[in-house]
Amino acid sequence: MVMESALPLLPIGIILVTSILIMVSAKRPNLREFWSVAGAVLTFISVMAMVPAIWQGNRIIYTLSTIAPGISLNFRVDALSLIFGIISSFLWIFASFYNIGYMRSLNEHAQTRYYTCFAIAILGAQGVSYSGGLFSLYLFYEIITLFTYPLVAHHQDEEGYAGGKKYLVYLMGTAKGLLLPAVILTYVMTGTLDFADNIRTGVFPAAADHLWITVTYVLFIAGFAKAAIMPFHNWLPSAMVAPTPVSALLHAVAVVKAGVFCISRVMLSTFGTNILQDLGIGLVTAYFVSFTILAASIIALTKDDLKARLAYSTVSQLSYIILGVALLDNTGVLGGIIHIVNHGFSKIALFFCAGAIYVAHRKKNISDMAGIGYAMPFTMGAFALASLSMIGVPPVAGFVTKWYLLNGALEIKNIPILIVLMASTLLNAGYFVPITIRAFFEGKKERWSRKDIREAPLTMVVPLVLASLVSLVIGIFPDFFIGLIGKLF
Amino acid sequence: MSPYLTMNPFGFPILSTVIFLPLVGVFFILFLRDDNKIKMTAFVAGMLTLLVSLLLFFSFNPGTPLFQFGERLPWIPAYNIYYVLGVDGISIMLIVLTAMISPICVLCSWKAIEKRVKEFMICILLMEAAMIGVFCSLDFILFYVFWEAMLIPMYLLIAVWGGPQKDYASLKFFIYTLFGSVFLLVAIIALYLVNGTFSIPEAMFKGYSFQFQFWVFLAFAIAFAIKVPMFPFHTWLPAAHTEAPTAGSVFLASILLKMGTYGFIRFCLPIVPQASFYFAPFMIVLSVVAIIYGGFVCLSQTDMKKLIAYSSVAHMGFVTLGIFTFTMYGFIGAMLQMLNHGVTTGALFLMVGIIYERTHSRQIYDNAGLGKFLPAYVGFFGLFAVSSFAFPGTNNFVGELYVLISTFSTSKITGFFAVVGAVVAAAYMLRLLKQIVWGREDKRDLTDLNVREFIYLTPLAVFVLWVGLFPSPFVRIMENTLVHLFMQLDKLSH
Numbered sequence: 001m002v003m004e005s006a007l008p009l010l011p012i013g014i015i016l017v018t019s020i021l022i023m024v025s026a027k028r029p030n031l032r033e034f035w036s037v038a039g040a041v042l043t044f045i046s047v048m049a050m051v052p053a054i055w056q057g058n059r060i061i062y063t064l065s066t067i068a069p070g071i072s073l074n075f076r077v078d079a080l081s082l083i084f085g086i087i088s089s090f091l092w093i094f095a096s097f098y099n100i101g102y103m104r105s106l107n108e109h110a111q112t113r114y115y116t117c118f119a120i121a122i123l124g125a126q127g128v129s130y131s132g133g134l135f136s137l138y139l140f141y142e143i144i145t146l147f148t149y150p151l152v153a154h155h156q157d158e159e160g161y162a163g164g165k166k167y168l169v170y171l172m173g174t175a176k177g178l179l180l181p182a183v184i185l186t187y188v189m190t191g192t193l194d195f196a197d198n199i200r201t202g203v204f205p206a207a208a209d210h211l212w213i214t215v216t217y218v219l220f221i222a223g224f225a226k227a228a229i230m231p232f233h234n235w236l237p238s239a240m241v242a243p244t245p246v247s248a249l250l251h252a253v254a255v256v257k258a259g260v261f262c263i264s265r266v267m268l269s270t271f272g273t274n275i276l277q278d279l280g281i282g283l284v285t286a287y288f289v290s291f292t293i294l295a296a297s298i299i300a301l302t303k304d305d306l307k308a309r310l311a312y313s314t315v316s317q318l319s320y321i322i323l324g325v326a327l328l329d330n331t332g333v334l335g336g337i338i339h340i341v342n343h344g345f346s347k348i349a350l351f352f353c354a355g356a357i358y359v360a361h362r363k364k365n366i367s368d369m370a371g372i373g374y375a376m377p378f379t380m381g382a383f384a385l386a387s388l389s390m391i392g393v394p395p396v397a398g399f400v401t402k403w404y405l406l407n408g409a410l411e412i413k414n415i416p417i418l419i420v421l422m423a424s425t426l427l428n429a430g431y432f433v434p435i436t437i438r439a440f441f442e443g444k445k446e447r448w449s450r451k452d453i454r455e456a457p458l459t460m461v462v463p464l465v466l467a468s469l470v471s472l473v474i475g476i477f478p479d480f481f482i483g484l485i486g487k488l489f
Numbered sequence: 490m491s492p493y494l495t496m497n498p499f500g501f502p503i504l505s506t507v508i509f510l511p512l513v514g515v516f517f518i519l520f521l522r523d524d525n526k527i528k529m530t531a532f533v534a535g536m537l538t539l540l541v542s543l544l545l546f547f548s549f550n551p552g553t554p555l556f557q558f559g560e561r562l563p564w565i566p567a568y569n570i571y572y573v574l575g576v577d578g579i580s581i582m583l584i585v586l587t588a589m590i591s592p593i594c595v596l597c598s599w600k601a602i603e604k605r606v607k608e609f610m611i612c613i614l615l616m617e618a619a620m621i622g623v624f625c626s627l628d629f630i631l632f633y634v635f636w637e638a639m640l641i642p643m644y645l646l647i648a649v650w651g652g653p654q655k656d657y658a659s660l661k662f663f664i665y666t667l668f669g670s671v672f673l674l675v676a677i678i679a680l681y682l683v684n685g686t687f688s689i690p691e692a693m694f695k696g697y698s699f700q701f702q703f704w705v706f707l708a709f710a711i712a713f714a715i716k717v718p719m720f721p722f723h724t725w726l727p728a729a730h731t732e733a734p735t736a737g738s739v740f741l742a743s744i745l746l747k748m749g750t751y752g753f754i755r756f757c758l759p760i761v762p763q764a765s766f767y768f769a770p771f772m773i774v775l776s777v778v779a780i781i782y783g784g785f786v787c788l789s790q791t792d793m794k795k796l797i798a799y800s801s802v803a804h805m806g807f808v809t810l811g812i813f814t815f816t817m818y819g820f821i822g823a824m825l826q827m828l829n830h831g832v833t834t835g836a837l838f839l840m841v842g843i844i845y846e847r848t849h850s851r852q853i854y855d856n857a858g859l860g861k862f863l864p865a866y867v868g869f870f871g872l873f874a875v876s877s878f879a880f881p882g883t884n885n886f887v888g889e890l891y892v893l894i895s896t897f898s899t900s901k902i903t904g905f906f907a908v909v910g911a912v913v914a915a916a917y918m919l920r921l922l923k924q925i926v927w928g929r930e931d932k933r934d935l936t937d938l939n940v941r942e943f944i945y946l947t948p949l950a951v952f953v954l955w956v957g958l959f960p961s962p963f964v965r966i967m968e969n970t971l972v973h974l975f976m977q978l979d980k981l982s983h
Contacts, residue, residue, distance in 0.1 A: 064958075065958055065959040065960075065961060066961050067887060067890070067960055067961070068818070068821075068890075068891065068894075068964075071890075073958060135881075138881050139881040139882050142880060142881050142882075143881075143882070146875065146880065153927075156927060168919060172915050172919065173912055173915075173916075176908070176911050176912045176915050177908060177909070177911075177912040180893070180908060180911065181893075181897070181904065181905060181908050184890070184893050184894055184897045184904065185897060185901075187894055188894060188897045188898045212901075
């Protein structure tokens with residue numbers, strides 16, 4: 001059933017007001033941070049308010065304005081939207097607390113700008129989730145790019161500018177140069193930019209030229225560079241010059257997930273699984289991203305900088321999501337989409353840990369972290385748990401993903417994909433397990449004098465422990481998200 | 490009344506009022522000595538004109554493609570020359586734009602112009618009257634009189650109140666446009682010799698011989714291409730823009746460049762349609778070259794005004810591209826882009842003027858690193874800059890989307906070339922924006938926007954977001970006129 005309601009505008013409106021309040025409270029840091037936390041909580045509540053309707057199998061739609069026939073600034077909430085919407089708003093609460101500890105401990109500059117841009121980036125992520133067509137999607141997708149640039153280049157030093165420049169060149173360049181023509185070609189062929197009602201049929205008429213459908217598809221996949229599919233991944237490791245909470249929430253959740261969300265959305269709601277199946281481009285996509293899964297994991301093995309290793313891990317894990325959707329059967333799609341949730345919680349925990357290590361001990365390289373588990377047991381314990389999820393060990397969340405992806409590959413009887421998944425699991429273990437071993441089993445306990453044993457501030461430790469615990473909980477009880485995604489089919 | 494004109498529902502000649510209200514202001518200014526009173530009078534005259542033009546806008550009937558609020562008086566009956574005025578969906582928005590920009594030009598010159606204030610304000614109001622006159626005229630001679638009348642105050646604005654190279658710039662501007670006007674006059678006389686009338690609507694869709702259309706198109710095209718300006722006739726523009734005072738640059742960017750594209754839509758398409766089809770591929774190539782070339786030249790600029798001037802060449806390329814793809818999307822996109830470019834580029838020139846008053850330099854480097862010290866200024870600048878490279882949610886994106894849809898639906902290759910220009914636009918605008926916000930570290934002693942500047946920037950900012958998010962009222966106003974034009978062209982193309 002289709003419900004017409006302005007509910008999806010609520011979280012967006014709340015964040016807009018929050019960002020304005022943050023700006024006008026520049027002179028009063030406590031109040032400013034209060035707005036950030038309060039905005040995050042209210043946003044999450046307003047997102048959850050949409051769950052019952054979707055759970056009952058409805059879809060919420062709302063059109064704000066018409067741009068041209070078939071093009072409108074419209075919103076639509078279905079199970080796919082909510083998955084991303086819930087994750088980005090829920091983790092924003094964690095990140096808001098974490099931000100306070102991180103930014104104050106390091107005495108960072110330009111904090112008002114930082115909090116404002118942070119909030120607007122989340123606004124973009126929320127908007128992307130609830131977009132009802134490619135026009136809205138493109139709008140919010142670009143808002144994310146523009147407002148995360150000041151966050152990436154936050155330190156305003158040479159490294160920051162270089163990272164920021166790469167960020168803009170990749171993201172803005174692909175969005176204007178590849179994505180925009182893809183959107184326009186879609187409109188020229190179909191006469192609409194709205195999404196289709198179900199994930200099977202898509203919007204392309206049967207008579208459309210197959211060659212141009214394929215070209216459009218390729219432009220879309222390459223144009224959503226936020227998904228960091230190789231060779232459009234290079235901006236992500238460079239963006240790690242940003243403060244760690246930015247890397248955590250934006251470059252593990254909001255920005256990159258916006259990319260994979262958009263690709264999933266376009267594959268399912270613009271093209272539809274039928275046409276991708278008929279043209280045989282679903283499987284090609286799966287093979288294509290398999291390369292990213294393996295190559296990024298191998299690069300991650302070579303990185304000693306913890307954030308860089310996490311970044312390449314992200315590149316690899318994002319492609320799981322696309323791989324799952326590209327399998328085009330229900331199990332695979334389910335496995336892909338649920339990884340938006342699973343990867344979100346686990347990876348944010350890992351990045352939070354990296355930031356906590358830096359704040360408490362000023363260490364960035366894995367080689368310097370021998371025995372750090374003695375000094376910060378909570379942080380490294382959470383790290384160990386979250387990295388198990390990344391590897392896909394039961395009962396942590398990542399296992400659920402692997403289970404559905406493997407089943408999906410088995411259902412379509414595709415051996416190469418199975419091999420890729422297994423190989424990547426080994427690689428994941430190869431670059432995550434040594435960190436835990438080094439933290440807990442290398443170096444002597446005696447080396448750490450009493451004053452060295454310290455954790456980061458509580459506003460940082462609590463969110464990171466909670467995030468890793470959540471990835472355990474949703475690994476044991478995955479029913480809510482599985483049930484929600486089930487409404488798509 | 491003629492068949493193409495609908496009655497004026499008001500008890501007074503409203504179009505003549507809009508045209509001549511600024512001249513009433515000029516009359517009062519002639520008797521004033523005090524600079525402040527002169528400025529005030531000019532502002533009031535501009536605001537009154539704006540009010541009347543808004544009255545015009547809200548009583549405009551978008552349901553008919555005919556010319557509305559018609560006025561017709563004999564002028565030189567011996568040659569069939571009439572004083573005929575009327576507006577349709579194409580001209581109405583441009584009139585409102587002109588009326589909106591003029592008081593802004595008065596406000597932005599409040600402090601910037603110190604010498605010969607009286608003459609300056611007279612020039613501004615004369616410009617306004619002439620520009621509105623051009624958009625209202627339905628008689629070739631009347632049109633031509635207004636067209637030429639614009640030249641003189643514009644020349645004076647550059648030559649008297651301009652920058653260090655004002656003589657070079659103003660002369661170049663004058664010679665270029667006068668050269669173009671001669672061709673316009675030739676075309677007008679040629680049409681008179683065939684039709685026996687100077688009426689513009691009566692010259693449309695007459696089925697002239699192709700030979701005749703070919704030459705008339707060429708004459709029109711040279712006149713209008715210089716005005717737009719299209720590549721390769723654009724070289725007067727950067728010089729004129731850079732040397733003109735802020736108000737002059739804003740007039741140039743917002744309204745004067747639109748005269749060329751207005752000419753293409755109003756004259757070339759309906760009067761010489763077959764020749765327009767014939768030359769379309771050529772015009773499309775020139776447009777795409779302008780888009781890409783203009784963009785790349787912008788990348789290497791160090792002068793803010795020059796950068797914005799060259800970006801105009803690229804933007805106007807999108808307008809002519811839209812016109813000559815001959816689809817509804819193209820026409821609507823071209824019209825929207827004319828308005829959008831008027832507002833956004835005008836606003837960017839205002840931003841340069843504002844910072845010039847503080848730092849006395851137009852160099853990007855001298856004005857870099859303002860983010861910390863002028864947050865409000867940088868906020869407005871950011872909005873207009875992203876609007877300029879067609880960021881979604883701003884006015885230019887909607888117009889560009891229409892034009893690109895039209896381009897891709899007629900030729901995908903051309904579309905991809907135009908997209909290259911769009912990417913370059915993002916590159917040079919973001920580079921400029923980054924420099925202005927963060928380019929320097931040292932402490933600057935500058936004051937942020939004052940109330941007057943806030944007042945004239947706000948309506949432009951509102952317009953940017955309004956058209957970007959809710960464009961349908963603007964599209965609806967012009968739709969019927971353009972559909973009518975499109976249908977008649979479509980009949981001929983088969």
